[in-house]
Amino acid sequence: MTYNISQLPTRLIMDLYKNMLKSRMIEEKMLLLLRQGKISKWFSGIGQEAIAVGVTLAINNDEYILPMHRNLGVFISRNVPLHRLFAQWQGKPSGFTKGRDRSFHFGSQYHKIIGMISHLGPQMGVANGIALASVLKGENKVTAVFTGEGGTSEGDFHEALNVASVWNLPVIFCVENNGYGLSTPTSEQFKCENIADKGLGYGMESHIVEGNNITEVYNTVKKLADDLRSHPRPVLLEFKTFRMRGHEEASGTKYVPEAMMDFWSTKDPLLNFQKYLIEKHILSEALIKQIVNEISNDINKNLDIVSSEPAIIADVKTELHDVYKSFDFEHIKPTTEVNDIRFIDAISEALKQSMEHHNNLIIMGQDIAEYGGVFKITEGFVEAFGKDRVRNTPICESTIVEAAMGLSIAGMKSVVEMQFADFAASGFNPIVNYLAKSHYRWGQNADVVIRMPCGAGVGAGPFHSQTNEAWFTKTPGLKVVYPAFPYDAKGLLNTAINDPNPVLFFEHKALYRSIKQDVPTNYYTLPFGKAAMLREGKDISIISYGAAVHWVLETLDNNPQIHADVIDLRTLQPLDTATIYASVKKTGKAIILQEDSLFGGIANDISALIMEHCFSYLDAPVKRVGSLETPIPFIQQLEAQYLAKNNFEKELKALLNF
Known part of the structure; x- marks a missing residue:
């Protein structure tokens, strides 16, 4: 490989090397822990370290980066504490997801890292949103996002690149092309010779980069990022590389021809750069040994921290609390105008x-x-x-x-x-x-x-x-x-x-x-989780929402002898169960009307809740009314037949007469 370090300060050169080495050493340690059963899964990036490290160091620390599950070098280069990474992988409390997710499925706002989800494509669109915010705020920042060659087959890839191009968003789309999506070769993924060729269809600048050459990665991304900050636009980068281990360790690499493994082993990004730095007298065997010992001690020290950390204690209250961000509702009252x-x-x-x-x-x-x-x-x-x-x-x-x-x-x-x-x-x-x-x-x-x-x-x-x-x-x-x-x-x-x-x-x-x-006429707010009691009566509780509420009111107007509680739910999540229960306990009968077809609809859950919480108050079975179990037809006579509106009055009267 030919390295270009002429414009790079020695400290940066050493950071590029050390971060690749640290990534490799952590990976090797994790593979050992995997065999010992101390972590449950590992997605190796051995052989691809130059991309994650080079891209991360080429952009500013206050710029967002969205890595994949093989981009350990991103986290190392952003100085994410090792004990928190180790805790994440072992499901300990100090991990980033409190044991709720594994691998790199997390983010850290402090480090401006936004992790992936297993559905690979969405993070490219998320990067667009981050970049759009940067443009709207006038911040002159770039956003870098990773995906693999397999991820480029997803529709999200097309949609994200298209929108980024149309909106001139400063996103660097980094595609790590290691030749295989799990075991499926690129020849079965797409017909074009290079992924970078796809950029043409979006009117997008694109480049092919030698992904195992750390200085080519760094210099290319650094030059582009500097330009994109003042001339916002997306760029597609295809990094040619190879994953030296399986998709995950259980996969193995038997599907890879031996000759290909041998070829790429000669292009190891870490060992080749290390050899080059020795030749340039930037590294020595003694210095390498010193650096290895420092990293090894750091890894072991942080593993000891996590080992002494207690296991997560399951707590229902905590789990439920964290599903939503806390929201302090401010009730802004309406005016009389x-x-x-x-x-x-x-x-x-x-x-x-x-x-x-x-x-x-x-x-x-x-x-x-x-x-x-x-x-x-x-x-x-x-x-x-x-x-x-x-x-x-x-x-x-x-x-x-x-x-x-x-x-x-x-x-x-x-x-x-x-x-x-x-x-x-x-x-x-x-x-x-x-x-x-x-x-x-x-x-x-x-x-x-x-x-x-x-x-x-x-x-x-x-x-x-x-x-x-x-x-x-x-x-x-x-x-x-x-x-x-x-x-x-x-x-x-x-x-x-x-x-x-x-x-x-x-x-x-x-x-x-x-x-x-x-x-x-003024700006006002209403709380979630509070149903509206539209009418009150002792005969029956009618529960509905949306257009079906108007069907209920029309039915009652046509039947003035029926005195019902009419509950307009207004919000379905959160659901105002207190109002429902109080009404049913008063009337002893309940009917739930929804426009959706019946099976699998929310009426089923409301019915079950009433049965569980109000059973002793009921004078009749809870009745659910929904539309036909068909798709919604077009022509008026078929649509009218489909809708639950037609059956509601009959079912209401039948329940009243139970």
Whole structure:
């Protein structure tokens, strides 16, 4: 290998060497502990150390870096305390995830390191969000993110590069191409000769780098990072390298031809650089021995610290507490000045007043800028707040959710509009696996609201009519809001934006222009987890939410002889069980109406909760009413047949007569 150290100070040269050596020695120690059963898993980066070390030292310590599970050199180069790394891998209390996750599935805001999740692709979109925050704040910083050649096959790779290019984000996409995704060779992953060739399709600068040459890695990234700070744009770097051990230790390397292993062993990044430094009289055998002893002592000292640390004691209260970031709700009361406005106007008003209330709030979605969104909710927002804060996105729900996560990591708020709630399916992975789990895993909240225009009754068919709240009420870490009236929609949306946790905010399309109400003109908030008692009666408890609430009220208006408690849940997570239980204990009968098809819906859980907590008060079985177990049809007569609205009155009367 040819090394270029002419412009590098000796101290930096030694840091490059020592950090590679330290990474290698820690890995070798971990492999020993793995065989001893003291750690459960190890993903080796032996043979790839130059990339992690070179990239990390080439950017500033206050710039975010998003590594993979083989990039130990990132953590070493950012001086993450070894005892905390060892505790993480052994599941001890001082680890970064308190035993809740393993390997490098964590981050550290102090070190500006954001770890991966097992779904490899999302972190590239998260890097975009961090870089976007840097641009909006005028910080002139770069963000570096790692993935492997296998990860480039994921749709997130395409979406992230596309958005980064369209938005001119200063992201360095670092692809470690070691020839295999687990055992699948690159020839079975993609047809182009080099991953770097893919940059052309995004109008993106790209380079191929010798990933085992530490000075080529450092010099390339350093030059690019310096330029990107003043000329923001993304760059795709393909590092040619090789992983000398299996995907993880159980995998082995039998699938690799022996000749290939022999070839890459001659390109060892550590040993070749060490040999070169000896030739240049920067290193000597004596100095190497001294450095090895210092690192060995450091490793053993920190392992001793962790060994003496007590094991984690499981505590239910602690586990439940850490699912969400604490939120001190501030109740801002409405004024007496009101306007009679539609549901859709209340949503728009809440967004606008929240944008005025939070100068770090960004709105993202398809067609939301000049066009104002397909429902015209953000019409006029570009003129009021500018295109930096009201951002059109490509059709790429997944990476925009990821970008929202990145904005949160960088201290900003965001509202993502799903054009239709159905389309959240394309962003499902980052919602349920990244946003929902980050605070529980390592204390990083996701300050993100996802607006979900949903529901049937408008003849939109199977792909624009779902009310898919049950996809998300099942996932700990998410909050789910589903108002039925303009007053609630405005107050709850303001609260959702204030809440530092991820919120799915469902807005029924059929209510947008059909429901009007006096709504306070000022900025106000309403608490989560507080249902509304719309009517009171002794005969039965009716529990519902969203458009179905209006079906209930219509039914009761047509049957004035029925005196019922009508509970509008308003939020589904958190759920106001206290109001439900108190009502059922009073009436002795309960019926739950949801628009969603019945099986797997939230009505099932509410029914079970009532049975468990109010059984002795019941005079009849709890009744659930939902729509047909079919996709939602388009034509009016089929859609009308599908909806639970048709069956509710019959089921209500049957339960009353039980």
